[in-house]
Amino acid sequence: MTIVDTAVTFVRSDRNRRLAYFVLALVSAILIFFPRPYVASTKIVPQDTSASASSTTALLGALGGTSQNLGSLLSGGKPSNDLYLIIGRSDSVKADVIKRLGLVGPNAPFHSQGKAMRWLERHVDVHLLLGGVMEIETKLYDPDRAKIVTAAYAQALSAQLAGYGRQIISNKHRIVEQRVSDAAQRVAIAESALSEFRRSHNLAEPEQQLGAALSQRARLEAELQAKQVEYQTLSQLRGPESAELQALSSDIAGLKQQIARSTMPATGVGGLNVAGLTAVQLRYLDLYRNLRFQQTMYDVYQRSAEQVAVESLATESASYIQTIDPAHIDPDRHYNIWAMAALAGLVLLALFTEWYAPATGLFSRRKIVEQGEPALAQ
Secondary structure: OOOOHHHHHHHHOOHHHHHHHHHHHHHHHHHHHHOOEEEEEEEEEEEEOHHHHHHHEEEEEEOOHHHHHHHHHHHOOOOOHHHHHHHOOOOOHHHHHHHHOOOOOOOOOOOOOOHHHHHHHHHEEEOOOOOOOOOOOOOOOOHHHHHHHHHHHHHHHHHHHHHHHHHHHHHHHHHHHHHHHHHHHHHHHHHHHHHHHHHOOOOOOHHHHHHHHHHHHHHHHHHHHHHHHHHHHOOOOOOOHHHHHHHHHHHHHOOOHHOOOOOOOOEEEEOOOOHHHHHHHHHHHHHHHHHHHHHHHHHHHHHHHHHHHHHHHHHHHHOOEEEEEEEOOOOOOOOOHHHHHHHHHHHHHHHHHHHHHHOOOOOOOOOOOOOOOOOOOO
């Protein structure tokens, strides 16, 4: 008799089959509790890589200007919690943990990077709680090793966030330095064009030649252009419901209303308004308005350069995670989920073979004639 025939004979016996169910269920029930699994966890709050932007913006706000909108524009807003979760579950963090713990090597637990990463994937879970709190849990049968793995994972995540923050600061430096240089060149070109036009037509300084009203008009138009440029850039990073975009939109509407009041020809204390100017004066006004616009943008980028410099200094000593609970063993009793699943599957199988299938006529029990008992005649 082959092994298959022996197994079939054993399964067809009600007594043997039910005894096997009982023994397997007893073993599965014991394995639910033993060996006891331990869960080490830590709760951390990833710090915003542009956390210093708020304090720096408040400092720049004392100097006037549009530092609040500018700070939000450069920082790109607070990264979402989903981004921190993606970083926490990334392969780069796992590779850092493997390197810190020495999990791969000739005398290490694993001989390949892939096996070590799959082991971390099975035993370490990174998830988000309410309030943006990130929890790292490690489930092992050795409590001390579970705490070590959890602490190493938190350190690796902090190092990864630090590198992410330095990358953001580096990008800010590159962008701002380029914009400051371009703005300085445009200011120089605008000043040169205005001075050459004034000398060629024997005109006085713009404030004197155009009058206070037109100088105010040129200043308003320059501010309007600067606000529109800032709005277009910020709208690519924010949704239409953003409070910053709404504030900029309100400022733009206010500037347009002030400019609209100077479109009708009139003569005031400061002289003619823009509607009563000659062609030379209109050209002079355009050059002066362009100069004020370039100067405004240069001031904006200068303030942003100062802000990025302060952020760079702050990030050198910044902690990229705030620990709420250090790595510790969860005092609650945990169980082997795989053993619970095996017991549940065994119970379902027993109910199917012993009750459901015979009750529905799917198949009937077939008793095996005991050895030595003569078979019944046909």
